[in-house]
Amino acid sequence: MRAVNGFKAWAAAVVLLAGVAAAPGVLADHHGTVEREKMNIVESAETMAHLSTLVVAIKAAGLAETLSGPGPYTVFAPTNSAFDKLPAGTLEALLKPENAEQLKSILTFHLVPARATSSAALEMVEEDNGRQTLGTVQGGELTLGVDRNSLVLRDAQGNSATVVKADRMQANGVIHLIDTVLMPE
Numbered sequence: 001m002r003a004v005n006g007f008k009a010w011a012a013a014v015v016l017l018a019g020v021a022a023a024p025g026v027l028a029d030h031h032g033t034v035e036r037e038k039m040n041i042v043e044s045a046e047t048m049a050h051l052s053t054l055v056v057a058i059k060a061a062g063l064a065e066t067l068s069g070p071g072p073y074t075v076f077a078p079t080n081s082a083f084d085k086l087p088a089g090t091l092e093a094l095l096k097p098e099n100a101e102q103l104k105s106i107l108t109f110h111l112v113p114a115r116a117t118s119s120a121a122l123e124m125v126e127e128d129n130g131r132q133t134l135g136t137v138q139g140g141e142l143t144l145g146v147d148r149n150s151l152v153l154r155d156a157q158g159n160s161a162t163v164v165k166a167d168r169m170q171a172n173g174v175i176h177l178i179d180t181v182l183m184p185e
Contacts (some may be wrong), residue, residue, distance in 0.1 A: 040172045041067045041075055044118070050177070053083040060095045061104040071172030072115035076142070076161065078181040086181055108138035109155075109184040115173050118166035121151055122157055140184040155182040 096105045132144045143154040151163040159179035168175040
C-alpha cells in the first residue's frame with residue numbers, strides 16, 4: 001500500500017486488517033487481555049504501575065475524558081522510564097497548570113486516531129519500503145519503521161522510540177508501550 005496521505009494509508013490498513021486486532025501480534029503481551037479489553041485506555045493505564053507517570057500527565061493535560069471516550073485510538077505510551085530520560089526538571093515543569101497546553105501537545109503527539117495492532121503496523125511498514133508516516137491527533141507526523149524486529153517511531157527531530165510492549169487492547173483502542181518520550185516540532 002503506497003501512502004499518498006499517511007493517515008489515509010494508516011486508517012485503510014487498520015480497516016483492512018480489522019480481523020487481526022483480535023489475534024496476538026508478533027510483539028504482543030496478552031496478560032490480562034480479557035480484563036483490559038473491557039476497560040478504556042485511561043482505566044487500563046491506571047492499572048499498570050509502569051504507566052503511572054503517563055496517567056498523571058494525561059490528567060494534568062485534561063485528556064482523561066477524551067481517552068476514556070469511544071475512540072478508537074492508538075496510544076504510543078511512554079513508560080515511567082521513558083519520562084525519566086527527560087532532562088532534569090522537564091516533567092515537573094510540564095505538569096504545572098500553566099504548561100497544560102504544551103503537555104497536551106506532547107501527549108497528543110503520541111496518539112493516532114485509529115486502532116492499529118503491531119501486526120497491522122508491521123505490514124504497512126513492509127508494504128511501504130520500510131517506513132510509514134502516521135498523522136497524530138496533535139497534527140504532527142511520526143515515522144514508523146522496524147529495527148531488529150521491533151517497531152520504532154521517529155519524530156521530526158530524528159529522536160526515536162522503540163515499542164517495548166505491543167497490542168494492549170482496550171475497549172476504545174490499543175496501547176503500545178514505548179521507551180522514549182517523543183517531541184512535536
